[in-house]
Amino acid sequence: MSTSTLQLLQAAFLQSWNAIVITDAKGLQVEFANPAFCAMTGYTMEELQGRTLRMLQGPDTDRAVIEHLHQCLNEARYFEGTATNYRKDGSSYLVHWNISPVRGDDGALTHFISVQQDVSAYIQSERKNRLLARALDAASDPVMLTDAAGRIIFVNTAFSHVTGYGADEAVGATPAVLRSGLHDEAFYSALYRSLAEGRDFRATFVNRRRDGSLFHAEQSISPVCDERGQVTHYVSVSKDISERVSKEQALLDAATRDPLTGLHNRRGGEKILAEAQADARKHGRPLSLLVCDIDHFKRVNDRFGHPVGDRVLRDVACMLRLAVRSRDAVIRWGGEEFVIVLDSCTEARAAELAERIRGRVDAHRDAEVGALTLSMGLATLLGGETVQQLVGRADAALYDAKRGGRNRWSVARPGSGD
Template sequence: MSSQREKLLEAAVAQSFNAVVITDARLDGGGPHIVYVNRAFCEMTGYAAEDLIGQSPRILQGPDTDPEVIDRLRTALRSGSFFEGATVNYRRDGSAYDVEWNISPVRDDGGELSHFVSVQHNISDKMWMRRERDLLAQALNVASDPIIVTDRGGAIVFVNQAFERLTGYPADEMLGRTPAVLRSGAHDAAFYSGLYAALARGRPFRATFTNRRKDGSLFHAEQSIAPLCDGEGEVTHFVSVSKDLTERIERERALQEIASRDPLTGLYNRRAGEQALELQVQAAHAEGTALSLIIGDIDHFKSINDRHGHPAGDRVLAGVGEALRGAVRSRDLAVRWGGEEFVVLVPECGAARALELAERLRSSVAGLQFPAVGRVTMSLGLATLVAGETAAGLVMRADRALYRAKHGGRDRVETAAALD
């Protein structure tokens, strides 16, 4: 029965898919030496069994065999302990292959170390794929454009160094998280719905994103996101390649800001004000929110220019503009409408609160004193948007209220009636 088990074991090892080599345990005289190899081992190495029996496994080593791995192996053999490792070995024809092996000590009935048995795997294909993957990662890392790779659930599995530089997030902080950490709030739900819908259909998505860095600052990037599929066409990952547009967009915005500002007062000019008014009227009607408009005129401004000259008049205009900027809310828009006339757009604000703001504006201007000119005042008209009203209609009603303020004694606020 014992003999039968031994034959069965020998047949199993001989026919094993894995390469098996057995050596003796003698470490002197250049040992250990090979006492058995199976067919898989011969196929892996290109040697016939008779060429290997009696040889040291060192016959398989060559220039690229890792000496540190071999040193660890010898230490394990001397101590009679288990070993596993991987390195480069060489076939009989001199070609290299990557091998992974584990070596187990074998002891006789008396507990004496008698042999070592090693099970080996040719991992050349796996190592080639790993080297290709490492090469790809290296190539992605040196790319100048930020790159993110996520799994199909959106968890980040790779970011390159350009991404780290752009966002301020190191790779180890991003792995496992989703790109949502970069959201700035600049895009609405519809924007992201379009993104998810495109990716769900297996289509790429391209847009300019305004995102937030780790330090809280904003950046702008043109981002292209595309699905990656396996051999069966199933989406496995998504890859995003970005181009940093921050400098260009900020430069364009700065130029646009310059073009929309009145150079004397620093307030928005009439063209920008009219565009903003049209948008705010549309938004107020669509969302059912309030919108008020205040129009003001510096009292007796023509006489200031006539008596003290245009430079003095410019100083008054600049001072009034500064006073208006300091008195309005952050969401309000102060505009130099033309000449000595100013407009303040007051979104989400009904007539009562807008009247309080108009009085504050009037008081702020009335408190100004200018060399040679002295005290100046402003008259203001206020109108609050009514259902179906156009931007032109709102301005006309506010202008009529201003007219009444001018002819009612100046330095005062008049409110337009709803159907004025």
């Protein structure tokens, strides 16, 4: 080997970033150690020379690793492992090292060379990452992590429990698997705009589980950025609030629903009517109102009793619901009086509906009461008219129908409710 080659090898040994140490093959005593090894252990070359590396072991050194090391050395085989070593000052560090046998020209074993790295920071980082992963998985609320393209790369156990999607099903998919179809494009536009601007997005989502059932989630989605500020991932943390929403809805229903018929009660109906009037004004759409009253209902209660009267109210409520469109609101206004709010409905179409309802009720026969009839007043919103004026005109038309012989409907005249 030329002098220049030997000089190059010596320079590489001394300048290597990795710690390198050479021992003899018999006593395993240190013969050479480079500056990186000395810096890692805290020992000088003079302190190391002639001693074995057993001096670096301590109470936390893994005995199984050392036993495997001795076996490899005894058999002159390659060794690789990780264990805890101790510096001169007593502090510990995690070292990953390998040892290779060195043989002379005659093939006889003469030395061992070991290349080592202090991996304490790496191992601690790995442990921290595993701890964070375990912590996220142990969290009671659903957690989902996606890449920058929106592909799911992690979900915790709570996510699987709430949504029904296991990690193997969710990873690689997109959050779109949870879409219920109940949010409009404006909702998602706000979401995408917020994330594109690097801001969190918080909202209550109505999501769909794997089995098709819906649940409400209070959810926050946040962009995760790298050191340069570039978005690399998105993290979603949510809370299943379905039970709370159900309780709130139950309270709302109790306050705005009639317990006997299941219809909106007057309190809820007044709110619906006010909103419908405002919407009609804003969009220039027609709004019609039917006020309905069961004829001679007092006689039903007096003759057959209130349980029968309650059944009649439920039956009429059911007929009214079935007669109108899904977007129309049927309200129990009080006693035997009902109000039907007909959004985007002209007077002519409302009159057709009134006749259809009258005929349906007239054709109905109760097992005890027999024939029932309904009288109705119809009013269509006029320009500048208030809700109270609209209801007043419909109510006046109802009494016109009553005076006209009942079992009929009447159209309100302008100013008739004043």
